[in-house]
Amino acid sequence: MLELNNISKRLGDFSLEDINLSINKNEYFVILGISGAGKSVLLEMIAGMVTPDVGTVVLNGKNITHVSIQNRDVGIVFQDFAVFPHMTVLKNILYPLKNMGLKKAEAIETAKEYAREMNISHLLDRMPDTLSGGELQRVALTRTLATKPDFLLLDEPLASVDSKLKDEIRGLLRNIHRKGITIIHVTHDYEEAVSLAEKIAVIYQGKLIQTGTAKEVFHNPKSEFIANFTGIKNFYRATYNDENVSLVEESVFIHHYNNAQEPKGYLLLRSEDVILSKQHTLTSTLNNFEGTVMDFFPCIHGIEVQIDIGIKITAHITHESVKALGLERGKKIWVSFKSTAVKFIPHDE
Amino acid sequence: MFLGGLLLLFVVAPLSGMILATSPESFLETIARKEVTNSIILTILTSFGGTLFFSFLAIPLAYLMARHEFPGKKIVSGIIDLPVVIPHTAAGIAILGFISRDSVIGKAAESIGFTFVGHPVAIALAMAFVSIPFLFNAARDGFEAVPIRYEKVALNLKASPFKVFFTISLPLASRSILSGFIMMFARGMSEFGAVVIVAYHPMITPILVYEWFTSFGLKYARPAAVAFILICLVFFVVLRFIVNEKGKRTNVRAK
Incomplete structure (x- = not known):
């Protein structure tokens, strides 16, 4: 279980205010909000890339607010995927495996296994600048899954993907979730939220305004903003x-x-x-x-x-x-x- | 267009004039002379050695400057750029004061039987002093162009900060750094003012050319100057080529 308790953070003109959130193990949790609402900062905070001014981040009962990035059991995939441009796909996937101390032969074997599962075996020798958005997405996901994270954080995973591929990636995310990985997914697209979420949190101007199932949030919007946001x-x-x-x-x-x-x-x-x-x-x-x-x-x-x-x-x-x-x-x-x-x-x- | 052409002519005309004025015989005769080849080798080695040694200091500092905010950052930046604006003979005087037998460092070296003055190490120091801004600034710009997100992701993929530097930041900034390395190396090779103060002997080629010019005249000094320019050009072109080839493979896409 992941808990954010009374989180506040000021970043220039923007601020997150008193965020309280708890995400259960194995949940598919979507944080929904327009751009600039503070969704990505929240994700980076869970990953340890941003430290809150006030409040605590608690993962599985342990306060990790000040634990360094590399020592948290969360994996993050950014909107632009951040696949290392100077390494082949295989080396990108090997990167976390080697960091976790696997021997070279074992690491290569494991990387190939992950690649097979994610249908990117044919891309292993390619350089990232020759890949499409959907392929980069798979590589970034594979690389992060190789760290065996308890929580997978996804920052707008469908925003940089062709609309034709969206269904395919959605299916992929559902599959990953079915394997028992808790997913926290940030998006501005309510259809994406409706389609994937077990639970939705709506964030607006740095504040969390409603949390619940898709049905609760859309059918009984607690604020004008949510009602107008979807118009549904x-x-x-x-x-x-x-x-x-x-x-x-x-x-x-x-x-x-x-x-x-x-x-x-x-x-x-x-x-x-x-x-x-x-x-x-x-x-x-x-x-x-x-x-x-x-x-x-x-x-x-x-x-x-x-x-x-x-x-x-x-x-x-x-x-x-x-x-x-x-x-x-x-x-x-x-x-x-x-x-x-x-x-x-x-x-x- | 015309003005640009004029500018190019201003650079190319004296150089090509000098090369054309040198007869092949006198050129071959000069480059066969031991003192010429020795001075060229000395120039290349001292400049390369100085550049290499100071890379180990300049690159980490450049990374620090690119990634962290700290009080006095602008002052540090200004200090590094100082050698560009002070006259090089003055820089030579400063270095000499720093390493002469009377200085703390000079005395310490002397006690273990090492004399800086007139030693290739002094030449390398003088060369590095005036050329370090080229490497430092290029490295800092290179690190700044690496999207910080790659580093964050690498940390998220369980790499230590040390490993992130060597596997992500350094390779992605390597093109800029190598480019700065070449500039520093080339600038060091061509240094005269600072070197002539700290070590007239052993003679690096710029000093040899000067010596021959003042002792024997323009005609005598010219073939040595031509030989040195050609060698510098070859180095410069080859290294640039290597950097460009490398750049094609590791393209940093700044976001």
């Missing part, structure tokens, strides 16, 4: 059924556009994309439900309406629309939204 009011647990249709919250079938690679995940729908009408009209929308108005209240740019269609769905409409529809609590209304507005984000249990 409709967030459901889903099981992929067939042909771009998923069963949502075990009660409603919803069409979406992207094929699911995993059977379980989350469905996301922006409240602006939900259309309300008095009666059912035939349009191109595949998702059409009759529901009951539960509640409506003003929000920044209009009115937010909550409708029960078997699940609670939130629509965002204008004052004019409210009048035209004659909205009242308990009134029946038709809800429709295009399948292309619904996003399925895989997330295994």
Whole structure:
């Protein structure tokens, strides 16, 4: 278990304020925040590269606040990977193994084994400047895993990777996690957080504003910032059924556009994309439900309406629309939204 | 364009004029003379030795300056640059005062039967004194260009700070350092002012050329000067080539 207790740190104009966090063993923990929120500093603090002004870092019951970088059982992979440019891939992977005292032959054997596991055996003799972003990512991960860290810290691991490769790297990270390594993953991308996290901590302007499961954080955002950060009011647990249709919250079938690679995940729908009408009209929308108005209240740019269609769905409409529809609590209304507005984000249990 | 050409001409014309004015016979005759070859060897060895010895002091200090903030850092930087701005004969006087028989160091050396004055070691010291800023500044710039992140990652990969220096910082800054090494070495070889004060004999080539010029005139001194310039050029070009080749292999990508 890793605990950050009352951490504060001032760095020029920026400061981290009173951060308290505890991360359980084997957890996939995502720290989510916009750039400049202090996520990376937090990671570097766990790795020992930055010392807090106030507070303690406790790893497995031991206070490591002032333990040197090389004596902590955490591995860090930076956004730019920092694969040593003057060494081949093999030498990069050998680097930690030799530092840990392995004999040369044994180190080479171990390095090759790790490389096989991570599918980079064919890259061992290459120099880093000949590798793609995805390949560098794998090399950096392999090199760090070779130190057998208790905690793996990832700083924006998908930010420098081609979008085509993102799914592949996500799969790789899940696999690493399944092997029993605790992962602390920093990102600005909420889809990445939703897709990978067992627990999410949202950080904003140096302060931790909410911690919980993805569902807790997105469904019940504790602050305006989180709500606006994602803009997602409709967030459901889903099981992929067939042909771009998923069963949502075990009660409603919803069409979406992207094929699911995993059977379980989350469905996301922006409240602006939900259309309300008095009666059912035939349009191109595949998702059409009759529901009951539960509640409506003003929000920044209009009115937010909550409708029960078997699940609670939130629509965002204008004052004019409210009048035209004659909205009242308990009134029946038709809800429709295009399948292309619904996003399925895989997330295994 | 025209002004640039003029500048190049200013550098190239006297040198090529001198080379063209030297007949092949007189050139061959001169380089066959023992005193010429000896002086050239002495010049190369003293400059190389001085550069090598002071590398061990300059490189760690350059790393310290590149990576750490400490009070008086600017003063240290200014002190290292001093030899560039003081007249070299004055530098020679300073060195001589430092190593002469009357000085503490001179006396200590004397007690074990070693005399600095007139010794190749004194020549090497004088050469190094005036040329050390070239190596030091290049090494510091080289270390500054190494992304600190590589060093942090190396520590995270369980390397000791000592090992990080030798396996990450030094190799990644090596191109700059070697470049500075060559500059210091070349500058040391061409030093006259400081060396002539601490050791007229044994004669390094710049002093030999001066001696021949004042004793026998321009025509007599010219072939020796040409021979020395050619040797310096060969060294310079070969070492530059080695550094460039190395640079191709270890490209530091500053982030």
